[in-house]
Amino acid sequence: MNLRYVWQLLISAVLIFWSLNARAIITIEITQGADSGIPIAVVPFGWDAKKGALPHDVAAIVDADLLRSGRFLTLPKKDFLSAPHQDRDVTFKGWRLLKAEALVIGHIAPAAGGKFEVQFRLYDVFKERQLAGYSYTVGPGTLRAVAHQIADVIHEKLTGEPGAFNTRIAYITKEAARAGGAAYKLQVADSDGFNPQTVVQTTEPMLSAAWSPDGSRLAYVSFEDRRSKVYMQTIADGRRELIAEHRGINSAPAFAPDGRRLALTLSRDGNPEIYVMDLATRALRRLTANPAIDTEPSWSPDGKYLVFTSDRAGKPQIYRMPAEGGEAERLTFEGDYNARASYSPDGKMLTLVSRQQGLYHIATLRLDSRALQVLTDTALDESPSFAPNGRLILYATEVRGRGLLASVSADGRVRQIYRLDEGDVREPAWSPYNRELRNKE
């Protein structure tokens, strides 16, 4: 615990990126734990400057992704003795002197139809061996995605676990009241907060954005009709459907892993209960029958269970029940407020909001040992969700009166804050994996 604070004081690396095609300025501040990891050198990718400026610095995006994961220590470019772009130019001795364990090189060339061909290679510096080498041919709008995929390949080759850089995050922003009232936006951005895209905008609050398992749709709650209703929207074309507008609360949507069912909370029978809706037929099945609050359902990755928040024992705690209905089992006993649980992708853990000494922190609960581990020390942390590789947890926090996104590694070691230039940010949700763009070899 002490070490954690020492880290926090000593290491506060601030990386600033200027997005070229979006107005937003994003600062990712690593607040804890960026002092260790695999030393890696990412050489700026080759590009013929005579062909104009590239829309994105691919190598810089790769470098930032790797550093942000907390599992790598990217080496400063000023120390590089050479800048190879091709396999034939690589001499390992110099990189060994820098104590780099891995080396990334690449080059970008114009391709037909205004596209770019991006090639990269990853080397093990000590074994003097290439670990990966891929090429991608994409349009300028996809260069950032390629950079994230390259970072994913590097992450997987060097740690043995898949990366989750080429994924997206959904979140809700609130801009201060103006002439037409406050503006609420449901946004989707790259996992590093770049390329924000507005899915829907209203003058009334929205909350609880939930991804479909294929990443194509979002379900969410909107108060645009002056009460809570659940909507489902396709991201690509903006097409949306009203899912639930019963009497009372309509909220807390969560897609089943099969994408065909939606768990949600309705209070149409007088108090909040968990229901499962068949999305094709819209048939509803009520799973809880309790005078207490039952809400915030979330599916296990195998689709067999739902965890949810209930105050049936007096205070909100996490329960688990079969997705087909049946007895609910209480999972949390530590503390008097545990809520908004969701599963890790491997199904072994939950992340949730836990109140400790009156402050709301992000925690994990191991399902085998039932051990609760508190990961954050900020006061108003909310809405945690795992990255699809299970390594990081994205959540919302409050810093000096402003809602911000933050992430913490699932082991609590690395923490960072995303400063999106978009007012008050809340209710983040990490997407499932995106499709791959890699060329066939």
Added chain:
Amino acid sequence: MRKTGWFAVMVLVAVLAGCAGTGKKSEAPPVEDLSSGADTRGAADKSATDAKGLAAARRAELLAQTRVYFAFDSSTIDAEARAVIEAHAAHLAANPQIKLTLEGHCDERGTREYNLALGERRAQAVEKLMRVLGVAGNRVTTVSFGEEKPVDADHNESAWRKNRRAEILYKQ
């Protein structure tokens, strides 16, 4: 807000008391009445008028309050909230054409979905008391905004106290 309300009540009470006193003085010549029972009767009338004025002022003051407040993570109606709700219920009994919406709200602490549920519970607690007091259920709509519509956007105890509330809103 509530402090100003109480101040207004005190001013009103003072004014009413003053009016009653003035009325009494100008009413009758003082000499003839001194030894008669009229004086006693007059004093009783005076205090009755004051009490009536005070009750009316108190009712007006309660009716002017459209927000009732709750303790943290609670939907229990305390004595202060009950007095406000009773005043509204009496007003509704006297004005059977009026319909109303009860909005439930929470402070920002805790998860948004749980607070949405808690806000509904607060609105329902007010509705339940109104029905006990004779307000027909079909005149009342409840809605929860959870923590989404704070009165005070600050992040401290004083803001939270104001935000944990139910709003009594008459429909025209």
